[in-house]
Amino acid sequence: MALRHYTLDFNLSTAVDSASTVPGLLSIFHEQEMTETVHDTNGHGYLATFVGKNGRLVVLRVHSHGLVTIDLQCYEEDNIAELDNLLNALENKLKVILNGSITRIKRLPALVRGAKVDRYWPTADGRLIEYDIDRVVYEEESAYQNIKILHSQQFGNILVLNGDINLAESDLAYTQAIMGSGKENYAGKEVLILGGGDGGILAEVVKQKPKMITMVEIDQKVIDGCKMHMRKTCGNILDSLTGDHYQILVEDCVPVLKKYVQEGRLFDYVINDLTAVPISTEPEEDSTWEFLGLILDLSIKVLHPNGKYFTQGNSVNLTEALNLYEEQLGKLSCAVDFSKEVVCVPSYSELWVFYTIWKK
Amino acid sequence: MALRHYTLDFNLSTAVDSASTVPGLLSIFHEQEMTETVHDTNGHGYLATFVGKNGRLVVLRVHSHGLVTIDLQCYEEDNIAELDNLLNALENKLKVILNGSITRIKRLPALVRGAKVDRYWPTADGRLIEYDIDRVVYEEESAYQNIKILHSQQFGNILVLNGDINLAESDLAYTQAIMGSGKENYAGKEVLILGGGDGGILAEVVKQKPKMITMVEIDQKVIDGCKMHMRKTCGNILDSLTGDHYQILVEDCVPVLKKYVQEGRLFDYVINDLTAVPISTEPEEDSTWEFLGLILDLSIKVLHPNGKYFTQGNSVNLTEALNLYEEQLGKLSCAVDFSKEVVCVPSYSELWVFYTIWKK
Numbered sequence: 265m266a267l268r269h270y271t272l273d274f275n276l277s278t279a280v281d282s283a284s285t286v287p288g289l290l291s292i293f294h295e296q297e298m299t300e301t302v303h304d305t306n307g308h309g310y311l312a313t314f315v316g317k318n319g320r321l322v323v324l325r326v327h328s329h330g331l332v333t334i335d336l337q338c339y340e341e342d343n344i345a346e347l348d349n350l351l352n353a354l355e356n357k358l359k360v361i362l363n364g365s366i367t368r369i370k371r372l373p374a375l376v377r378g379a380k381v382d383r384y385w386p387t388a389d390g391r392l393i394e395y396d397i398d399r400v401v402y403e404e405e406s407a408y409q410n411i412k413i414l415h416s417q418q419f420g421n422i423l424v425l426n427g428d429i430n431l432a433e434s435d436l437a438y439t440q441a442i443m444g445s446g447k448e449n450y451a452g453k454e455v456l457i458l459g460g461g462d463g464g465i466l467a468e469v470v471k472q473k474p475k476m477i478t479m480v481e482i483d484q485k486v487i488d489g490c491k492m493h494m495r496k497t498c499g500n501i502l503d504s505l506t507g508d509h510y511q512i513l514v515e516d517c518v519p520v521l522k523k524y525v526q527e528g529r530l531f532d533y534v535i536n537d538l539t540a541v542p543i544s545t546e547p548e549e550d551s552t553w554e555f556l557g558l559i560l561d562l563s564i565k566v567l568h569p570n571g572k573y574f575t576q577g578n579s580v581n582l583t584e585a586l587n588l589y590e591e592q593l594g595k596l597s598c599a600v601d602f603s604k605e606v607v608c609v610p611s612y613s614e615l616w617v618f619y620t621i622w623k624k
Numbered sequence: 625m626a627l628r629h630y631t632l633d634f635n636l637s638t639a640v641d642s643a644s645t646v647p648g649l650l651s652i653f654h655e656q657e658m659t660e661t662v663h664d665t666n667g668h669g670y671l672a673t674f675v676g677k678n679g680r681l682v683v684l685r686v687h688s689h690g691l692v693t694i695d696l697q698c699y700e701e702d703n704i705a706e707l708d709n710l711l712n713a714l715e716n717k718l719k720v721i722l723n724g725s726i727t728r729i730k731r732l733p734a735l736v737r738g739a740k741v742d743r744y745w746p747t748a749d750g751r752l753i754e755y756d757i758d759r760v761v762y763e764e765e766s767a768y769q770n771i772k773i774l775h776s777q778q779f780g781n782i783l784v785l786n787g788d789i790n791l792a793e794s795d796l797a798y799t800q801a802i803m804g805s806g807k808e809n810y811a812g813k814e815v816l817i818l819g820g821g822d823g824g825i826l827a828e829v830v831k832q833k834p835k836m837i838t839m840v841e842i843d844q845k846v847i848d849g850c851k852m853h854m855r856k857t858c859g860n861i862l863d864s865l866t867g868d869h870y871q872i873l874v875e876d877c878v879p880v881l882k883k884y885v886q887e888g889r890l891f892d893y894v895i896n897d898l899t900a901v902p903i904s905t906e907p908e909e910d911s912t913w914e915f916l917g918l919i920l921d922l923s924i925k926v927l928h929p930n931g932k933y934f935t936q937g938n939s940v941n942l943t944e945a946l947n948l949y950e951e952q953l954g955k956l957s958c959a960v961d962f963s964k965e966v967v968c969v970p971s972y973s974e975l976w977v978f979y980t981i982w983k984k
Contacts, residue, residue: 265689271629273737301661301673308679308699313661319668323683325697329625331738335695337685339668370737372744373752377633377730378691383751384732391743391754392733393973396941418940418975434975437968580778581756608797608970613753615778615794615970 266340266379272351274358275368276330282310285326288361292353298322318342330365332358340376381414385429387614388579395611397422401493406485409539413493419611421493423462425486425539431462432611433496439464441607441618442535442574450474456524456531456566458517458559459538461486463498469535470501470510477510478531480517487514521562530568536560536575557592560621564598569623573600577617580606586617599624626700626739632711634718635728636690642670645686648721652713658682678702690725692718700736741774745789747974748939755971757782761853766845769899773853779971781853783822785846785899791822792971793856799824801967801978802895802934810834816884816891816926818877818919819898821846823858829895830861830870837870838891840877847874881922890928896920896935917952920981924958929983933960937977940966946977959984 293300298316305311310326320342323335334354338347355369373394376383383397395416402413412424420433431438440446442465450472457465457479466479481487491502505512513520517538536559563573578585586604593602602621609616653660658676665671670686680702683695694714698707715729733754736743743757755776762773772784780793791798800806802825810832817825817839826839841847851862865872873880877898896919920933927933938945946964953962962981969976 265687265691267685267687267691267693269631269695271735271737275738299664301663303661303673303675303681304659305675305679306677311675311679311681313663313673313683315663315665315671317666319665319671319687321663321671321683321685323673323681325627325681327625327627327679327738331625331627333627333697333737337693368742370742370744372735373746373750375631375732375735375752377631377693378635378687382728382730384730386733389756390733391756392735393753394751396749396751396974434968608794608968610968610975613973614756 267377268338268340268342268344268347269375269377270334270336270338270347270351271370271372271375272334272336272355273368273370274332274362274366275370276332276362276365277367278365279328279330280326280332280362280365282326285332285358285361286310286312286324288357289324289354292350292357293322296320296350320347332362340379385424385427387612388428389581389614391614393613395419395422402489404485404489406483408483411483411485411489413489416611420496422611423486423490423494428539429611430539431464431494431497433494434610435497435612436464436468437607438576438609438616439468439497441605441609441616442537442576443468444533444572444574444620445605445607445618448533448572450533453532454530454568455533455535456480456563458521458534458536458563460535462490462494463487463502464494465535465537466510466512467497467499467501470508474509479510479512480515480520481512482514482516484514487512518558518562521559521566524566525562529566530571531566532568532571534563534567534571534573536563536573553588553592556589557595560592561596561598564596564600564621564623567623571622573619573621575619575621577604577619580615580617589619593621627737628698628700628702628704628707629735629737630696630698630707630711631730631732631735632694632696632715633728633730634692634722634726635730636692636722636725637727638725639688639690640686640692640722640725642686645692645718645721646670646672646684648717649684649714652710652717653682656680656710680707692722700739745784745787747972748788749941749974751974753973755779755782762849764845764849766843768843771843771845771849773849776971780856782971783846783850783854788899789971790899791824791854791857793854794970795824795857795972796828797967798936798969798976799828799857801965801969801976802897802936803828804932804934804980805965805967805978808893808932810893813892814890814928815893815895816840816923818881818894818896818923820895822850822854823847823862824854825895825897826870826872827857827859827861830867834869839870839872840875840880841872842874842876844874847872878918878922881919881926884926885922889926890931891926892928892931894923894927894931894933896923896933913948913952916949917955920952921956921958924956924960924981924983927983931982933979933981935979935981937964937979940975940977949979953981 298314309328314322422432423430455477461481658674669688674682782792783790815837821841
């Protein structure tokens with residue numbers, strides 16, 4: 265049973281005192297048979313709480329600098345129409361009382377707290393986003409991470425790893441970006457995919473008839489979930505771990521990369537689709553940046569001199585993280601150049617940076 | 625001075641009582657010298673409020689069905705690090721107390737309430753979205769609407785009309801979609817744009833060397849704002865109301881359309897870029913749907929038999945509104961067919977439907 269949390273805020277051009285504001289509202293609370301408690305704020309404005317039937321709670325604050333805030337909490341199965349009426353009554357009354365000094369009225373969509381299906385997945389740059397998620401279609405705790413596949417009305421199923429939105433079925437734009445935005449020709453090429461357990465990249469690259477694709481994904485449970493619930497992304501490519509011109513190794517990519525380096529194996533394309541903070545079974549991942557650097561260094565070592573390395577970066581707003589990553593690129597054992605592109609991935613609610621890296 | 629509102633919620637696999645939960649937290653509130661009030665909820669769980677220095681307020685609820693919710697309100701200029709520590713202390717303590725029965729811990733980005741610059745612009749389908757908006761660059765109350773241009777770090781400037789996000793400088797995808805997604809050739813054509821005050825469509829169509837573009841925008845103040853602050857969208861096209869192969873009429877489109885109908889004027893393309901709920905000076909707009917129908921009917925009348933009419937529809941999630949619109953299409957004085965396309969417009973945080981309509 266979730267809690268619905270409504271907010272109703274009035275910004276004012278002048279400070280107002282509670283004596284001219286509160287009495288006009290009290291009749292509304294009394295009609296609702298709510299019990300009032302006025303709190304001592306030690307000079308920080310008026311603060312009262314009202315507790316009513318069905319566990320309803322209102323917090324009314326008349327702040328000393330021209331702001332009135334109202335919180336209304338109720339349970340999800342309460343009479344929502346009745347609560348809308350209560351909020352309407354408070355809004356209309358305050359419009360009359362504060363007439364002439366209102367600069368903004370803000371009534372946000374209710375926060376739904378503690379719901380069975382969680383709809384709030386903040387962006388990488390820390391903003392609050394409510395998704396149109398209506399059910400959990402898959403949830404597993406693997407040895408490596410928490411895996412969820414959530415259904416969104418508009419985006420289709422969404423893969424969420426450790427609370428981070430990875431990819432939705434609507435996000436072909438992501439796959440196209442991390443494959444070089446349609447400017448590459450994979451026909452007859454050797455391709456290495458790091459991660460990519462949702463199968464999106466594999467499904468798209470295989471269409472171009474490469475010589476061989478090797479995909480190294482650590483987590484069988486990601487593959488299991490996606491092959492069932494992300495079919496708009498992966499088609500039937502994950503139904504088998506090997507197929508025409510591709511193989512999927514369910515392994516940590518670090519030892520695999522090390523082996524390829526030792527063998528002197530080279531790839532025309534390396535596509536790093538590991539999660540933003542990669543997971544590994546290797547003990548070397550002392551810090552995220554060291555680990556990112558290790559993967560990068562190994563990847564560049566297995567890259568053909570004319571090859572390209574593609575990876576996702578981060579939210580375009582996280583300029584510091586992007587700068588740190590670009591600094592890493594200058595520290596590799598082999599000199600590289602890079603370019604970047606900003607792409608709109610439908611389910612992300614933020615623009616995302618993708619990198620192309622190549623040997624100098 | 626805005627209010628920061630933090631929430632911290634614990635979902636539990638079993639109901640917990642306050643006697644086993646609350647005492648362990650009290651020392652944390654006492655350390656903060658907060659004054660406690662326990663409220664009678666009439667059987668709806670434990671509810672206490674704590675008022676502290678600087679106007680800080682905590683609401684602690686142990687709901688009777690396996691949910692603990694904490695609200696923390698403080699002022700923006702309060703010591704945020706101190707409040708993070710308080711939340712961390714509460715979270716860590718609850719992790720210990722509730723150990724074994726926690727199914728989810730949710731700590732959302734703080735809601736910032738009453739801030740000078742409002743960052744919350746819900747989607748058309750009613751979801752809460754926090755934008756990375758850091759300043760208001762233009763604000764006017766015109767005779768027709770409230771006009772704001774807001775700066776977003778990632779999307780550039782965003783035009784907001786009556787609280788609805790219209791278009792951001794990042795949103796070329798919108799303009800391309802409402803021009804037919806690159807499948808049309810405007811060279812030598814007669815084009816009518818309804819609305820479009822941001823200049824985006826005009827700027828793009830003019831590049832294709834049409835015979836003549838007539839744009840009918842009611843609101844000079846939208847043009848004024850966009851020509852200054854949306855230049856990534858409009859370039860210099862709004863600097864003059866007439867130019868090579870285009871003219872802008874700052875008028876209500878309804879009488880203009882009526883005049884064109886009387887004159888028997890025809891256009892190869894009519895692009896309806898009016899706001900989702902159009903504004904007009906005409907008295908006929910009894911209901912939004914009647915008004916939409918009127919514009920549509922007039923637009924189809926001025927459409928060349930082989931012409932195309934483009935318009936935006938609505939959020940892909942608002943299936944009822946989309947169905948109503950499609951019903952309207954069946955009621956026009958001239959029989960039409962239509963197709964639709966779902967497009968990702970970067971600043972919208974929701975997929976958007978665009979229509980192409982033509983005479984049968």
